[in-house]
Amino acid sequence: MSPNSESIQSTDLIRRRELLCLAAATAIGAMVGLPRGYSDESAKQPLIGFSLYGMKSLPTVDALRVCSEVGYECVELAAMADWPCAPEKLSMETRQELKQQLSDRGLKLAAIMENLPLAVDGDAHRNNLERLKRAMQLARDLAPNQMPLIETVLGGSPDKWPMLKDKFIDRLRDWGRVAVENDSIIAIKAHIAGALHLPQDVADVAKTIDSKGVQLTFDFSHFQLRDSVLKEAWQAMAERTRFVHVKDGTGKPGAFQFLLPGEGTIDYVELFRLLNASRYTGAVVVEVSAQISGKPGYDPLAAAKKCWPVLRDARAQAVRSKG
Numbered sequence: 540m541s542p543n544s545e546s547i548q549s550t551d552l553i554r555r556r557e558l559l560c561l562a563a564a565t566a567i568g569a570m571v572g573l574p575r576g577y578s579d580e581s582a583k584q585p586l587i588g589f590s591l592y593g594m595k596s597l598p599t600v601d602a603l604r605v606c607s608e609v610g611y612e613c614v615e616l617a618a619m620a621d622w623p624c625a626p627e628k629l630s631m632e633t634r635q636e637l638k639q640q641l642s643d644r645g646l647k648l649a650a651i652m653e654n655l656p657l658a659v660d661g662d663a664h665r666n667n668l669e670r671l672k673r674a675m676q677l678a679r680d681l682a683p684n685q686m687p688l689i690e691t692v693l694g695g696s697p698d699k700w701p702m703l704k705d706k707f708i709d710r711l712r713d714w715g716r717v718a719v720e721n722d723s724i725i726a727i728k729a730h731i732a733g734a735l736h737l738p739q740d741v742a743d744v745a746k747t748i749d750s751k752g753v754q755l756t757f758d759f760s761h762f763q764l765r766d767s768v769l770k771e772a773w774q775a776m777a778e779r780t781r782f783v784h785v786k787d788g789t790g791k792p793g794a795f796q797f798l799l800p801g802e803g804t805i806d807y808v809e810l811f812r813l814l815n816a817s818r819y820t821g822a823v824v825v826e827v828s829a830q831i832s833g834k835p836g837y838d839p840l841a842a843a844k845k846c847w848p849v850l851r852d853a854r855a856q857a858v859r860s861k862g
Contacts, residue, residue, distance in 0.1 A: 588613035593827025594839040607644035615650040626673040634680040648682040649822035656694035675721040688724040695734025718752025726782040728756035738775040745779045758784035784826040797828035801849035811857035
């Protein structure tokens with residue numbers, strides 16, 4: 540038996556066990572008179588995924604195969620200009636092939652990553668809007684029945700936030716209009732090295748814009764490095780969060796190193812408990828930082844394999860410890 544076959548069989552066994560556990564929960568709920576819908580809620584867990592931002596060296600078809608065989612349930616594609624899934628690089632024929640691969644592998648396309656500097660004017664701003672539209676079209680072509688969101692950081696630097704705030708809000712209003720016109724969602728992400736870098740600030744921006752087209756990405760690694768508390772950060776952003784990135788980190792602002800999930804101190808069981816308490820059922824996606832993937836000898840398959848059990852087990856434990 541080949542290593543790939545063993546990997547697929549192992550993944551199938553894990554999924555069968557999860558289904559059996561859910562069936563058992565349904566039966567027990569009926570026997571002891573638990574509230575109607577109890578077992579249904581147990582089944583509505585966030586999907587665990589891997590961002591192909593951390594698999595730039597692999598052809599996209601190979602990256603999807605790896606993610607599926609490891610056990611991941613969803614993926615994020617990277618659509619920046621120098622990445623394999625940049626919209627301008629993908630013909631309609633290639634898009635159809637990727638759509639079929641996603642279906643055949645049982646992978647949901649949760650998001651498409653862009654990386655757009657927000658505080659720009661004139662042609663640069665118009666170019667951003669066009670890139671967003673192209674990413675949204677790619678999302679429609681690959682997953683027309685679920686419309687993956689568009690995820691992006693926003694640039695700038697922390698010390699510039701007071702002077703950039705109004706421009707950010709103005710530009711994001713334009714982004715929101717494009718998203719609504721294209722029946723899409725842009726999930727903006729705070730970054731430790733960006734102008735928008737604190738949980739309450741990103742939540743306040745989304746509230747001020749008040750557009751269904753502009754929502755939030757939650758990535759606690761950026762807030763942990765600023766000594767934020769997980770529960771407080773999540774509570775600030777939960778209402779408008781539609782996407783979750785996960786990774787670890789060490790250090791402090793200006794001198795930090797991102798790590799793979801499980802290599803640091805973030806409590807992923809607590810994270811899944813918070814998500815469950817908020818009835819979040821979207822994607823929780825591993826983002827391998829360029830600080831890691833850019834190192835000589837980086838192995839995307841090894842990274843994917845290492846992160847999967849950390850999140851799978853944390854999700855399962857959060858369900859077991861519910862209440």
